[in-house]
Amino acid sequence: MRNVFSAFLVLLSLLIAGPSLAQTAAAPPPEKLSELLKLLDDPAIRSWITAQQQAQAQTQAPAIPTQDVEDLEEKARSHFAALAAAVPKVPSEIARVSARIRADGAASGFAPTYLLIAAIVAVGLAIEWIFKRVSKGARFENGILNKLLLEAGPTLVFIVTASVIFLVVPWPLLVRPVVLFSLLAVFAFRTVLAIARLAMTAGASHRTVHRRGMIFTGILLAGIVLAALGPKLGVDPDVSTVISLFVSAVLLAIAIETVWLAAPAEESPQRLWPKMLRTLALVALWLVWCLDFNGLFWIGIFAAALPRVLPAVDHMVRAFAESRWQEGVVNSPRMVLISRGARALVIGAAVAWLALIWRYDPNDLLQRNPVLDTIITGLFKSVVILLLADLCWELTKTFIDRKLQTVSDPQLQNPADIARGSRLRTLLPIFRNALAALVLVTAGLMVLSEMGVAIGPLIAGAGIFGVAIGFGSQTLVKDIVSGVFYLMDDAFRVGEYIQSGSYKGTVESFSLRSIRLRHHRGPVFTVPFGELGAVQNMSRDWVIDKFRLRVKFDTDVDKARKITKKLGAELSEDPEFGPMILMPLKMKGVEEIGDFGIELSFAFTAKPGMQTMVRRRAYTMIRRAFMENGIEFAQPTVQVGGDEKGDPTAAAAALRKHQMATEAAQAAAAGGA
Structure with missing residues (x-):
């Protein structure tokens, strides 16, 4: 081990010293060199040195190459020159590759490749036709399932048949990828065609857009096949790039034509601006793709496509549900789960495709750039958070809307159900708005947290800011708190x-702050809860309506009472006014003996808001019945004596004087009270 360590120190010193040793240091003694060479020849030492070098290479960050503007300009110029030189070589390159494929197939006894592909497609179409004939009698109750059987079933049969043929046949080396990618393109086109026809059946796609979309899809798949086969067949990379650019230019032209196809010739210039902006966006996306910014290109594609694809998916799902389920199930939480699940699948597929394009590896990115890893991982997690928040909000909103629709049913007759429905119509909209704010704030904070933002200081700062606002807006706080207590006390309801x-x-x-009142004459009052004060509710339970009528002094009061009782019974049995009356019309008796006659008091009990209509009907019936029974209403009369007897002017002046005296007495009595 000591020898290994010594050798490592020698190598390390050589690496540190670098080339300067060759210029200044003296040559080591021969015996030391021989010892070093013996150590380096040892397999254990070699493996150890190799392991150390690999570990050092993994720990060292890769150097970032730097390029000047001149270098980039020179590379771009060279690239464009190579592409320009490759344009004349396209026909010859295609002929060369085609000859290689034919020769490879002929060597194995195969027909030309295009005939093989046509034969496979023909067999698949034949089996598909047989499937259609066999399943012709199978039908479902709704049109969407029938269309699904007619489109998805034959397409699936075609794909399975062609796949089996391809897997059974031992293809030559060059023919195999051509047939494989061609069949995959046909499969993809048939699948897109089936989905597009289903969308047209559900009404989510226009016929013109459908035709242009199919042409666009066919050319796009052909371009993808050519780009994928180029490296496998030995096509010149510059020629393959030229072909891809040509196909992309054709696709760009089709997309621009689709944008402008819906513009009438007499359309105003103001309405042309959106189409011009869409055209510029398409050109910008094409340039981004040409510059090989794949991630940015797909972000632009999804940003442009998802706002149109998601409503189309919702429309298709809703059309399927309406054809299969009853209306009550269509507007149910189950429908929300299905619809939002379909949207989540589309968005999840888009995010997964972006991760695939970027070759996203969390472990590798965390080691190379922790900040970028936090941001990208936070973006992916934020998508999940927003999808869950949207699901929670839609479920709650659907439940509240269904409940509001139930309690607003005009067929409700039970007073308890009507009162409960009125209270729910009052409270549920406020709860819905508060829940929307809660979901929005919570989802926003969770997204910021996943993006690496410290939300603790943010929440603390918001709390301090809220306290400051509370001190500065006490009236607002008073209005909100008063409104909460009004709702808790059930002081009023909508309607x-x-x-x-x-x-x-x-x-x-x-x-949360104010109430909106509509006066019976039309004006609208917006009153803050803090200024509302005591509330007089005229729409609860029942209303007692009283009125007075003046008859002559010689009126038979008992006869008038009997007539009124009979009228009350008739009014209660009336099919129009009877449901409005809780207690029938009655005459209370003589309320006052005035200067011109007797004042009789009448009363009845009606439902809130209906008393005016009942009173008007009662006036008409009482007047007609009193006239038929000889009961006359009192009229003010003045007798003038003396020299002015018989003078109408004097009588009118005396009547006016009497009225003024009566009004003054009433005003004095009211002031004393």
Whole structure:
């Protein structure tokens, strides 16, 4: 072991000294060199030195190559020159590779490759046709499942048939990858075609977009096959790059045409701006791909595609559910789980593809750059957190909306159910808004925490800031706290008519701070809870309505009472007004003997808000019944004596004087009370 250590020190000193030893140091004695050579020839020492070198290479960070702008410019110029020189070689290179493939197939007794691929596709289509004929009688109750059987079933049969043929045949060396990648492209095209037809059946895709999408998909798959076969068939890399650029330019042209295809000729310039921006975005993505920034390219693709793909997925899932389940199940938490699960699969596939493109390895990245590892890992975890937060919010929102729809059913007749529904319509919207804020804040803090942000000081700072705001906005705190206690006391509900001070109206809605009242004449009052004070609720349980009528002094009061009782019974049996009345119309008796007649008092009990309609109907019935039975209403009369007897002007003046005296007496009595 001592010899090993000595040899290691000698080697280390040689490495440290470097080339300077060759210039200044004297040559070591021959006996020491022979001893060193013997040690180096020992297999144990060699293995130990190799292990030490590997460990040192792993611990040392790789040097970052630096390049000047001139070097980059020279490399770009050389690359463009190579591509320009490769353009004329494309036909000859294609002919050369095709000849190699034909020769390889002919040497093994195979037909040309395109005939082999066509034969496999033909056999697959034949088996697919047989499957369609056999399954023609199988039908489901809804159209989506039928379309799924008609599209997914034959496609799956075609893929299985072609795969079996490919796996059974022993293909030549060069023919095998050509057939394999061609079949994979056909499989992918058939799968995309089936999905697109299902989307059209569900109404999530336009026919024009469908046609352009299929053309785009076919050319894209052909380009992918050519790019994948290039290295395997020995194609010149520059020629392969030129072909890929040509295919990408064609795809860019199709995408731009699809963007502008929906623009009518007479469309205004203002509406052309979005299409111009989309065109510029497509060109920018193409340039990013040309510069070989694959990660940034796919981020742009997903950013542009996901906002359109996710609603289409939701639409397809909802169409499938509507054709299979009842409406109550469609708007249920089960439907939310299915819909959000489909969205999560799409987003998860996008994130997984990005990780594959970036060759993401957490352990390797953690050793090379811990900060970047924290950010990227935090991004992936943030996606999961946001998906779970969205699921929780949608489940809760669906439950609350279903409950609100249930309690708002106009067919409810039980007073207890009506009262409970009114209270739920009042509290559930506030709970929904508060829950949305809670989910948003919690998800945001968790995302910041996963990104490496210390949220402890952030929460502490927010608490201090909240205390400062509380001291500076005591009125706001008062309004919120008052509103909480009003709701706990069940002082009012949405749809009830209340009065507080000079404010009165129907409760339309309220927030954490204020209540919104709609006056019966139309104006809207927004009243803070802190200014509401005592609340007079006119929509609870029942309402007693009283009114007075004045008849002449010679009226038979008992006869009037009997007539009123009969009218009350008729009014209670009326199909329109009967449900509004809780206790029938009655005459209470003589309330006051005035100057011109007797004031009779009437009363009835009705449901809240219905008393006005019942009173109007009662006025009409009482007037008609009193006139039919000889009961006359009292009218103010004035008899003028003396020299002005018979003068109408004097009578009017005396009547006006009497009214003013009566009003003054009433005002004085009210002031004394």
